[in-house]
Amino acid sequence: MGILQGFLDSIYGLFVDSGLMDLTWKNYAMIAIACFLLFLAIKKQYEPLLLLPIAFGMLLVNLYPDIMAAPSTNLVPVEQYLAEHGGEAANYATTVQNGITYYNVPTNGGLFYYLYQGVKLGIYPPLIFLGIGAMTDFGPLIANPKSFILGAAAQIGIFFTFIVASLIGFTDAQAGAIGIIGGADGPTAIYVTSILAPELLGPIAVAAYSYMALVPIIQPPIMKALTTKKERSVVMQQLRPVSKLEKILFPIIVTIVVALLLPSAAPLVGMLMLGNLFKESGVVDRIFKTAQNELMNIITIFLGVTVGATATGEVFLKLDTLKIIGLGLLAFMMGTAFGVLFGKLMYIFTKGKVNPLIGSAGVSAVPMAARVANKVGQQENASNFLLMHAMGPNVAGVIGSAVAAGVLISILG
Amino acid sequence: MSNQLVAAAEANMSVIILITGFAVVFAVLLLLIGIIKLYSVIVYNAQNRAKKPKKSKESADTAPATPVSEPIPAPVQTVSDGSLDLQTVAVITAAVEAFYSDNNKVRITGIRRATGARSEWATAGVRESIAPMRSEGLL
Numbered sequence: 001m002g003i004l005q006g007f008l009d010s011i012y013g014l015f016v017d018s019g020l021m022d023l024t025w026k027n028y029a030m031i032a033i034a035c036f037l038l039f040l041a042i043k044k045q046y047e048p049l050l051l052l053p054i055a056f057g058m059l060l061v062n063l064y065p066d067i068m069a070a071p072s073t074n075l076v077p078v079e080q081y082l083a084e085h086g087g088e089a090a091n092y093a094t095t096v097q098n099g100i101t102y103y104n105v106p107t108n109g110g111l112f113y114y115l116y117q118g119v120k121l122g123i124y125p126p127l128i129f130l131g132i133g134a135m136t137d138f139g140p141l142i143a144n145p146k147s148f149i150l151g152a153a154a155q156i157g158i159f160f161t162f163i164v165a166s167l168i169g170f171t172d173a174q175a176g177a178i179g180i181i182g183g184a185d186g187p188t189a190i191y192v193t194s195i196l197a198p199e200l201l202g203p204i205a206v207a208a209y210s211y212m213a214l215v216p217i218i219q220p221p222i223m224k225a226l227t228t229k230k231e232r233s234v235v236m237q238q239l240r241p242v243s244k245l246e247k248i249l250f251p252i253i254v255t256i257v258v259a260l261l262l263p264s265a266a267p268l269v270g271m272l273m274l275g276n277l278f279k280e281s282g283v284v285d286r287i288f289k290t291a292q293n294e295l296m297n298i299i300t301i302f303l304g305v306t307v308g309a310t311a312t313g314e315v316f317l318k319l320d321t322l323k324i325i326g327l328g329l330l331a332f333m334m335g336t337a338f339g340v341l342f343g344k345l346m347y348i349f350t351k352g353k354v355n356p357l358i359g360s361a362g363v364s365a366v367p368m369a370a371r372v373a374n375k376v377g378q379q380e381n382a383s384n385f386l387l388m389h390a391m392g393p394n395v396a397g398v399i400g401s402a403v404a405a406g407v408l409i410s411i412l413g
Numbered sequence: 414m415s416n417q418l419v420a421a422a423e424a425n426m427s428v429i430i431l432i433t434g435f436a437v438v439f440a441v442l443l444l445l446i447g448i449i450k451l452y453s454v455i456v457y458n459a460q461n462r463a464k465k466p467k468k469s470k471e472s473a474d475t476a477p478a479t480p481v482s483e484p485i486p487a488p489v490q491t492v493s494d495g496s497l498d499l500q501t502v503a504v505i506t507a508a509v510e511a512f513y514s515d516n517n518k519v520r521i522t523g524i525r526r527a528t529g530a531r532s533e534w535a536t537a538g539v540r541e542s543i544a545p546m547r548s549e550g551l552l
Contacts, residue, residue, distance in 0.1 A: 137534040145449040148442040159434040163427045172426060245456050253448055261441055279532070292533075367537060374541060387541045391534060400442060407437045411430055 019063055026313025027062040033316075034059035034308075040213075047213035050186065050304055054209060057308025061112065068116065068309050071109040075102040116306040119201070122194050124303040125187035126271040131296030132187075132366070132398065133275025134288055138250050140392040143239040146346065147358075151396025153342035154362030155404045157182035157334030162408075165327050170320075173197050176408040178324055181208045182331025183401030184215070184365040190307065191268060192405045195413050202310035203321040207328035215368045218329070219336050220376050223360050226340045231347055232380040234355035236389045244280070251276040258403065264413070265406025269399060335363045339393065361390040364397030497524055 015021065037055035041048040061068050078101045081090065092103040118124040141147050158179040165175035177193040177200055189208035193201050211218065224232075251273035259266040278288035343359025357377050361369040370390035377386040506521050 135533050137532045142449055142453065145446040145453075148446045149439075152439045152442040155438050156435065159431045162434075163431055166423060166427045172423075172430070175427075176430075243456060243460060245460070246453055249452055249456070250449070253452065254445060257445060257448060258441060261444075262437065367534065371537075371541065385542050387538050391538070396442065399445075400438060403438050403441050404434060407434050408430075411433060 022065075023062070024313060026317045027065070028313075030062040030311065030313045030316060031059060034062065047209060049300060050209050051213060053301055053304025054206065054308035057112065057305035058311045059308075060305070061309040061312055064110075065312060067110040068112045068312070069110040070113055072107050074105045074107055076105045077102055081105070112306050112309040115302050116309065118299075118302055119190060119194055119306050120198065122191055122267065124299050125191035125194075126267045127295065127299045128187040128303065129268050129272040129402075130275040130291050131299070133251070133272040133277075134279050134292035134296075136272075136276055136279075136366070136395055136398070137391070138276060138395055139242040139247060140239055140388050141395050142242045142246050142250055144389070144392050147362075147392030148396045148400070149346065150339055150342055150359045150362040150393035151364075151398075151400035152362075153359065154335040154339035154364070154393070154397050155183060155400045156338040157331045157336075157363075158401075158404050158408075160334055161327055161331035164330065165323075168323065168327075170323075171197075173412045174200055176412045177204055178327050179331055180204075180401070180405060180408065181211065181324075181328035182335040182363070183397070183404060184208070184212055184332055184335065184363040184369065185398060185401045186212060187303075188268060188364075188401045188405045190303070192408055195409055199315075200320075200324065201307065202312070202315050203324045204328070205307040206311055206316075207325045210325075211328055211332045212365045212368065215363075215365050216372050216375075218332060219360050219363075219369065219372050222333060222336045223340055223357055223373070223376050226337060227344065227356050229380060231344065231356050232377060233384070234347065234352060235381065235384050236353065236355055236358075236386065239388060239392075244282075247280040248277070251280065254399065258399070258406075262403060262406040262410065264409040265402050268402040268405060272398065272402065332363065336360045339363060339397075355384075355386055355389065358386055358390040358393050361394040362397040362400065364394065364401050366394050366398060367391065369397070370394040 019027075034055045037051055037058065040046045041051035041055055075095060075097070078094065081103050082088070090103055090105075092105055095102045095104055160179075161182050162175045162179035165178045166172060170178060173196040177189075177197040180189050180192045181204060183189065186205065186208050190201065190205050193204045197204075255266075255270050255273040258269045275291050278284050278291055339359035339362035340356055341359070342362075343354060343356030346354040346359070347356045355377060357373045358370075360376075361373045363369050370387055370393075373390035374385065374387040377384045502521070502524065505524060509521060510519055
């Protein structure tokens with residue numbers, strides 16, 4: 001009888017500890033959302049490299065919230081502790097309450113709590129930028145530096161959205177973090193949010209990566225609405241070849257200029273350019289390969305699961321999240337629109353030599369936005385290859401969004 | 414009244430950030446345009462100067478080529494190692510000419526085997542470019 005009772009007590013104890021007792025409807029709603037995102041990542045292949053770890057982190061944290069729990073201290077009566085540990089005294093600090101002496105016994109935090117420190121301390125985004133730099137060919141931008149104008153134009157959406165977010169009740173710092181979604185650059189959005197508004201990290205990261213995945217759906221209608229058939233059909237001249245020396249000098253010069261003028265953008269731009277210098281210098285083949293493969297993949301896993309793990313039911317299922325998702329969409333659409341409009345200006349000033357579609361690639365989402373510009377161009381003229389032309393504004397957009405991030409951090413941080 | 418003042422101050426701040434953001438982002442990127450153009454010219458001139466004496470020596474050694482009024486830089490450059498037969502040279506020449514079909518002023522000055530180290534973006538570009546040809550069964 002005693003054994004049966006003990007067994008039942010153990011089962012009851014396990015049941016009380018299980019998620020079935022602790023989870024709220026919000027957790028279950030988030031579990032459903034996480035499963036839907038997993039479906040999108042696996043079945044529809046929407047940015048699976050990011051969406052899959054994000055969705056799984058979201059799933060895990062809503063099943064077991066303590067996986068993100070911070071380390072804490074338990075007060076254990078000294079007598080009880082000694083009884084449990086065969087009389088061995090411990091070296092913990094003690095606290096006396098109501099005449100009883102307690103040990104301050106530290107407990108470990110959850111796994112994701114520790115991994116999340118890389119996000120919280122702003123470590124992962126610059127490391128992701130290192131990998132992106134190692135994978136990026138800035139040749140199209142060096143061959144046609146005017147692309148920088150399109151990369152800058154596409155950042156206008158960030159600042160307009162900042163104003164709209166301020167007007168509907170977000171603080172200036174929160175509005176800045178929301179606006180940066182318009183840069184369509186996940187690591188930059190996470191970096192800025194972790195500094196300006198860490199409480200919004202979950203919704204902003206999910207919104208930023210969602211819109212990056214939805215570039216092929218969101219951008220084409222805007223591009224077509226703002227351009228004529230004639231403009232979309234423009235065939236651009238082939239870019240000039242860029243020498244190795246120019247490619248080596250580029251990351252060094254950009255780092256010096258940006259870090260001198262805007263130090264707060266230095267971590268992002270500096271690491272981006274360091275990765276690129278690994279690639280272009282041709283003398284550090286091993287670390288170049290590590291930066292673009294192993295390191296990038298490891299950081300992507302850590303960043304993905306921990307960003308997903310910030311999206312708990314309590315944090316995510318709020319009206320503010322819907323506002324952020326709406327504002328993010330506005331920022332992204334405005335960035336695309338301004339990029340295309342500046343592309344039209346360049347079309348006019350160059351007397352029809354620039355296809356305005358490449359302006360849409362200024363939103364940075366590399367290389368998806370450039371591929372979309374190429375695809376929309378080919379819908380008008382199947383033999384028109386805009387990809388390399390669009391890569392100029394695309395990589396300029398990465399630098400532009402990092403500069404915009406630096407401005408926001410300088411003013412609001 | 415104080416609420417209005419706070420709202421006005423916040424609106425002012427927003428506008429200041431908007432204008433500062435525009436101005437700084439454009440200023441930094443325009444500065445980069447200027448710097449890139451400048452160093453591109455410097456690098457181009459320096460490399461041309463280094464090549465010039467070499468070229469004049471080469472032209473003295475070889476037979477005069479067909480005069481070309483405006484030679485454009487060909488994608489395949491530098492000196493041939495002599496291991497290619499004439500048929501291969503003819504095929505490569507024809508391919509380059511076909512690529513620049515709108516401008517026939519192309520001269521092959523040398524052929525070099527590619528190192529094979531093509532970046533991801535370049536690979537993506539090539540794939541994107543040849544995709545229509547693949548779909549039409551040309552490749």
